[in-house]
Amino acid sequence: MAEAAKIASSLLPTGHQRINQLEMVGIVKRFPGVLAADKIDFNVKAGEIHALLGENGAGKSTLMKMLYGLYHPDEGQIRINGVKTIIRSPQDAIQRGIGMIHQHFMLVPSLTVAENIALGMKSSRGLRLDLDVVSRRVLELSEIYNLKVDPGLPIWQLAVGEQQRVEILRALYKGAALLILDEPTAVLTPQEVDGLFRILKQLADDGHGLVFISHKLHEVLEISHRVTVLRDGRRVNSIPTSEATRPKLAEMMVGRPVLLEYEKNPPDPREQRLALEGVSALSNRGTVGLDGVSLSLRGGEIVGVAGVSGNGQQELAQCISGLRQVTAGSVEVDGIDVTNAHPSKLHAIGLSYIPEERMIDGVIKEFSVAENYVLQDHAHPKFTTARIFMLFHKIREACRQAIDAFEIKTPSTETLVKSLSGGNIQKLVLARELSRDPGVLIAAQPTRGVDIGATEYIHQRLLQERDKGTAILLISEDLDEIRALSDRIAVMYEGQIVGEVENKDVDIEQLGLLMTGGG
């Protein structure tokens, strides 16, 4: 069948009706203390990939959850093919042909693919499950769309990319004509991203409408036909992607021009500060977490550790910072053996750690900014009398200086940390860790969930530290970040370092291959 004829027909390959045009008009949504959507207009057409771009907290997910019936707009209307529609619940949205793939996958790990798809649907056998019928239809659909999955496998046995395919299949199964994907690439390897993009293009060619939510500029430029930028709950602009450029989009997102590439001084590596020799450790589940990792780090360099989430990066950071038992091998800082040393000893010899789970391991949410600032140094002579009685005026004073120096946006030093944004909390953690002038800095996912503005700042700060001579281990799942900052890159796969390369000699494809063990 000719392409043109396929687009013109009002049916999708799944046999469901198309949604030719979906509009959101003047949408307002308030949460306590936050205006998450402020008179937003948005529309998407059949056959189109419409990117929704914005910083964390800009209101992208909120806007789309209103289309999917999870939230309800306070004002404004939604029109499907020109008809005003009220979407009361996800069930309602599904019936009208709207499907959503959430940022955190909405799958039940212990259930099979078929069970996950059958969930919430009518069975052809009344009260009895009809998993065989579901499985057959799933196989049909996976044929049409080239989405290979085994309907009988439980979700927990699938790789992340496969789980995402299940999500997409499920939406198609339920008749989605319009598909919303909320940051679908966040958890994927570069190869998986390519695969996803092929699927998305095919879906659009077949007449589906797609909303692609992202905060990554290059992805938006690569995949979308149109792009709408949100900032602080407001729509900044909607433009055809052909008229967009990276700097232009970044400026729309942040509200001011942003540095996307950093000026880096040539590396000036000095003496060795951190050395790992054959370090092994167990994971939380008791399986092998780290498997004989050797790594060395010199002052004045940033070594990036790349890898797909869950390949030992977390265990690596914890082993170095004394938070996980090393079962074999040794860790040395400045020539001193610190294998399984207590974190307080590590602090004392100048190791700082920016933990991955900043809300759990990095700060105490219910404490104030000042209290969090002195978490480690609360007994330091400069903040106490006789190491017992805390001198709060001194603590506040030091904290105020840090707030200025690190441009932390907080009403006061006494504000509770839980009311700050992710970016500002991370700046606070960074300020605390750098205040001790560390010789070695372990930074685990330092900008995950942090807005572009703060990310830019944190990156600049890390580069400054490097130039001052600090040895920095940067553990990140964000390849762009690794590429932008590292001098050397170590790639982790299944608890091992499977490759170590100079940043300037490597391209993203090679890294992607190493990350999936194919190096």
Added chain:
Amino acid sequence: MGLDDIFTASVFASAIRLATPYIFAALGETFAQRSGVLNLGVDGIMLMGAFTGFYAVFSAQQAGAMSEPVSLVFGVLVALIIGALMGLAMAFVSVTLKAKQGISGIGVYLFGLGLSELLFQQWVGTPKSVSGFPRLNFPVLTDLPVLGEILFHHNLLVYVAFALVPISAYVLNNTTFGLMIRAVGQNPEAADAMGVNVTRVRYATTTIGGMLAGLAGASLSIALINLFQQNLTAGQGFIAVALVYFGGWRPWAVAAGALLFSFVNALQLQIKVIGADIPSEFAVMAPYVITIIALVFAAKRQEQPTALTRPYERGE
């Protein structure tokens, strides 16, 4: 005194009878927990079921208003309804009000303990017995040697309890309702996004759990012991909760655990009867100790509802 004196047919028969209330209560609790609601109030609901079931039968039989079988059915219905109401109360507090489940369960327990005692004092006074569910006789089967006594000479509720095991397993594993229960207990966010009404499912399972707990109580007061006294259950509801963990949230394994526990219990009674010189305190402790040890070593299972005790909030 040999092993023959201990492992008699009557010990096996009484193990099966003793397992009945545990099976009812633990199956009900399995439904609730599979959907993510930990109801620690089972024992209190059992007590209320036991008392109200008993009292219904007692007054009906006293007044002579009904024939004996009808009065027993009436007692069961009353226990089911009271159990359902208490299950609903638990659901309201823990699902709608999103209270801490551990605490609200203890509240339901204390409420049931206190109210059943109060009503008993007010309406009955001293322990009195009723004629409860009679033991059934099956042609041929009951007369079989050994097996007849072990399997075919129990009251109706014993058979109902055992019949509920495959039924529960089927409902959980092979029906759309069961799929919703499992999903809601593992990942309520996902279930909600797929159009499953999390609140409704949890209300349903907690109410089913309450009904079965009520029935468990009635099985004591109008089928096994045939009387009511204060704190009749003596903590059996808590053992039922432990059995759910023990069985890894699977009906067959939960029932097997109930049988094992009851068997140790029956043995313990038998040892006391034949006067073996083991201090009776040890014998009484044995089933509980064995349960605790088994719980410690029970492996973490896929079936474990990861959202257990976690109220669901859509966040709007």
